[in-house]
Amino acid sequence: MARMPAAPGVGALLRLLVLFACLTAFGAPTWAASVALPDFTRLVEKQGAAVVNVSTRQARKAASRLPFQIPELNESDPMFDFFRKFIPRTPEAPGGDPDNQSLGSGFIISADGYILTNAHVIEEAEEILVRLADKREYSAEVIGADARSDVALIRIDASDLPHVVFGNPDALKVGEWVLAIGSPFGFEQSVTAGIVSAKGRSLPDENFVPFIQTDVAINPGNSGGPLFNLRGEVVGINSQIYSRTGGFMGLSFAIPIDLAMDIQQQLRASGRVQRGRIGVSIQEVTRALADSFGLMRAAGALVSAVEPEGPAARGGVEQGDIIVRFNGRPVE
Incomplete structure (x- = not known):
């Protein structure tokens, strides 16, 4: 029995289909991975210079204020369920140094030396030292601090400084990539990345702030550091974590930068924040x-x-x- 002759071009079409299937099987995952995993190097190179380390010296108190720094607590203790302010503080030690040392982060918002950080970073500080990315160090003065929003404005006597640019936190989408730069445990200029987990998150006793929730790794010393979007714009100030151990557990919270900038304008104008209340x-x-x-x-x-x-x-x-x-x- 004679076979039907193949239609012209059918063989070529079959070869193209096989080639397409191979490209789909082997090429698509690589392409998808390149889209899903952005390159942060240019962002860090451009914006990292505006991120600073903030260290403070405080008079020693009878006990640490932070529950997760009390040595006798363990992760089964219900106190670990509280939200933590993450500044590492020196525990009490007989015969030790009479002062407490604290570490945090901040970022320069103007070329003339104004810096945003968290209010709890500089709380009760007798001396504030700011170290720039290029290792220059300056004493800082407190312009004002607002405990309710956890925003503080400090200033160093310097000029022509690199400074950040600001983004719109309202434009953030859940699932969007974000990046943090700070000094966890004193390791300066440390970079971590993650995604926006939720927006407008309220926390117990912190309901004034509609927090940006992320899974960016945040640890003690990151407090006051910036949260960037992929355009290199600051969209928040890293402020709190939720943890049972005192360390990062995938839940971190940032103050939206538009709220922080409104607070700093009032602090710059009068050193304090005036707001209405409904009780x-x-x-x-x-x-x-x-x-x-x-x-x-x-x-x-x-x-x-x-x-x-x-x-x-x-x-x-x-x-x-x-x-x-x-x-x-x-x-x-």
């Missing part, structure tokens, strides 16, 4: 809370505490209320 503490409505309150979805803000005789109390707001709309806009 309530609020927290995020989780899925579990929504179910317990019979809500269709997890949205709104739960009033967890009301200041007696405060503006909210006088207006009829009660503990346990859930605010779903404010000024005509839904509260998400």
